[in-house]
Amino acid sequence: MNKERKVIDIQQIKAQEQICARIFEQVTDGGRRPLAMVDTYGCQQNEADSEKIRGYLAEMGYGFTQDEFQADVIVINTCAVREHAEMRVLGNVGALNHSKKNKPQQIIAVCGCMVQQQHMAEKIKKSYPVVDLVFGPHELWRFPELLEQVMTRHKRVFATENSNGAVAEGIPLRRDGKVKAWLSIMYGCNNFCSYCIVPYVRGRERSRLPEDIVREARELVEQGYKDITLLGQNVNSYGKDLDCGVDFSDLIRMINDIPGDFLIRFMTSHPKDATEKLFQTMAACEKCAHHIHLPVQSGSDRILKVMNRNYDSAKYIRQAELARSYMPDLVITTDIIVGFPGETEEDFEDTIRLCEKVRFDAMFTFIYSKRVGTPAASMPDPYTREDKQKHFDRLMEVSNRISAEKHKEYEGKSFRVLVDGETGKDEYNLSSRTNGGRLVHLKGDPALVGQFVKVKITASNTWALYGEIENG
Numbered sequence: 001m002n003k004e005r006k007v008i009d010i011q012q013i014k015a016q017e018q019i020c021a022r023i024f025e026q027v028t029d030g031g032r033r034p035l036a037m038v039d040t041y042g043c044q045q046n047e048a049d050s051e052k053i054r055g056y057l058a059e060m061g062y063g064f065t066q067d068e069f070q071a072d073v074i075v076i077n078t079c080a081v082r083e084h085a086e087m088r089v090l091g092n093v094g095a096l097n098h099s100k101k102n103k104p105q106q107i108i109a110v111c112g113c114m115v116q117q118q119h120m121a122e123k124i125k126k127s128y129p130v131v132d133l134v135f136g137p138h139e140l141w142r143f144p145e146l147l148e149q150v151m152t153r154h155k156r157v158f159a160t161e162n163s164n165g166a167v168a169e170g171i172p173l174r175r176d177g178k179v180k181a182w183l184s185i186m187y188g189c190n191n192f193c194s195y196c197i198v199p200y201v202r203g204r205e206r207s208r209l210p211e212d213i214v215r216e217a218r219e220l221v222e223q224g225y226k227d228i229t230l231l232g233q234n235v236n237s238y239g240k241d242l243d244c245g246v247d248f249s250d251l252i253r254m255i256n257d258i259p260g261d262f263l264i265r266f267m268t269s270h271p272k273d274a275t276e277k278l279f280q281t282m283a284a285c286e287k288c289a290h291h292i293h294l295p296v297q298s299g300s301d302r303i304l305k306v307m308n309r310n311y312d313s314a315k316y317i318r319q320a321e322l323a324r325s326y327m328p329d330l331v332i333t334t335d336i337i338v339g340f341p342g343e344t345e346e347d348f349e350d351t352i353r354l355c356e357k358v359r360f361d362a363m364f365t366f367i368y369s370k371r372v373g374t375p376a377a378s379m380p381d382p383y384t385r386e387d388k389q390k391h392f393d394r395l396m397e398v399s400n401r402i403s404a405e406k407h408k409e410y411e412g413k414s415f416r417v418l419v420d421g422e423t424g425k426d427e428y429n430l431s432s433r434t435n436g437g438r439l440v441h442l443k444g445d446p447a448l449v450g451q452f453v454k455v456k457i458t459a460s461n462t463w464a465l466y467g468e469i470e471n472g
């Protein structure tokens with residue numbers, strides 16, 4: 001096993017749980033039920049982290065609220081991937097002045113990727129005195145200890161040291177839903193795409209042990225979860241740091257072997273590491289969803305090179321074709337960045353061409369956002385925001401049209417879907433997902449939430465399908 005792989009000793013997690021018990025005594029004194037609010041920005045990885053923060057808070061005796069005026073503790077779990085995400089966080093943190101004025105004992109914590117950047121931690125220190133506690137993703141496992149410091153020392157605590165990160169098992173979890181669950185299989189990223197902040201704030205790739213992942217998956221199935229999403233920045237490199245002979249495809253098979261009726265999903269796959277073995281495994285494992293989120297980022301080979309993505313458009317297209325040859329019903333979704341520094345009209349046309357060729361079921365498109373400390377931040381970027389917006393709008397049109405065309409093909413056909421929630425609307429009161437992850441609105445008994453049902457698709461648009469439950 002890789003000697004660099006740092007593991008937090010389980011005794012250290014136990015010590016954190018003892019601190020939770022101490023805090024419990026203090027905050028529930030007199031039979032009071034204190035309240036916490038956890039607000040999450042960013043990706044599923046952050047959602048999964050917030051479930052750990054809630055797990056700890058629940059052990060401390062906190063109930064949960066969405067009302068900042070009611071909360072005794074507020075935790076804002078932040079994202080740094082684009083400037084827009086950071087602006088929203090800062091705006092919302094600033095607004096907490098009001099709730100704290102109302103409730104001076106309120107403790108406000110800001111954690112996650114944004115504050116792992118030293119300039120952001122500094123900014124909060126200087127300009128947001130309302131914040132009592134700041135901690136980065138690497139310190140999450142010791143959140144109880146940090147919170148206790150704030151409570152007992154009555155001074156601000158900052159824990160954002162730079163680190164490659166560790167793996168911590170045994171942190172209590174409080175999951176959001178009852179049907180779908182996140183399951184982190186690895187943390188961090190080694191790829192250093194030239195535009196991306198994630199490797200700087202999340203540390204190096206480190207995989208959880210297969211036995212820990214399979215145990216957690218088994219528990220989820222036993223608890224009735226029907227849709228398990230394996231999470232990592234690049235799940236295709238799972239296990240490379242472990243040297244234990246289990247790669248990502250093997251892991252899918254191990255989870256597929258767990259008895260029960262459930263779906264295995266995963267994200268995100270990096271095209272440079274997606275293999276034929278993965279596609280074969282997805283096709284062979286009956287519980288593995290036929291969906292792959294395979295971010296292409298650009299269709300221009302020149303731009304892909306400067307992005308440091310380590311594949312070209314031809315390789316990407318070959319992979320999509322190979323994957324579809326194993327799974328003709330495969331849903332392929334992607335991420336695209338528009339307006340990367342120096343992206344020309346011609347580069348952009350290459351992206352459009354690739355999209356028309358691959359025909360993604362859905363695309364997530366972003367305008368490039370400069371991230372301090374990344375190589376792309378110092379590349380010449382002569383094009384204006386207006387130029388980029390024009391490209392963005394055009395790509396959106398292409399994306400919407402293809403999605404609508406793809407959705408149209410579902411009409412009149414029957415599919416097995418997992419009912420995952422209620423919409424609160426009259427006409428279509430239930431939401432569900434196809435095996436490939438497409439959203440289907442339905443009308444039916446709310447008791448069906450958490451069950452697989454057969455539906456006939458009756459209508460569709462760019463964003464969703466509409467269906468009727470079939471009997472029998």
Ligand code: SAH
Pocket residue numbers: 081082195196197198232233234268269270295297335336337366367368369370371
């Ligand atoms: N690990 C995943 C992506 C994580 S970030 C992968 O490599 O596929 C999610 C998406 O945000 C990326 O796919 C990319 O499209 C977008 N993104 C990342 N950094 C960005 C930046 N600086 N500006 C705009 N979009 C960015």
Ligand code: SF4
Pocket residue numbers: 189190191192193196197198199233234270
């Ligand atoms: Fe960012 Fe690239 Fe890592 Fe994805 S693979 S998190 S885009 S550096």
Ligand code: F3S
Pocket residue numbers: 041042043044045046078079080081113114197198201202
């Ligand atoms: Fe954002 Fe961090 Fe995820 S930067 S996208 S929350 S890994």
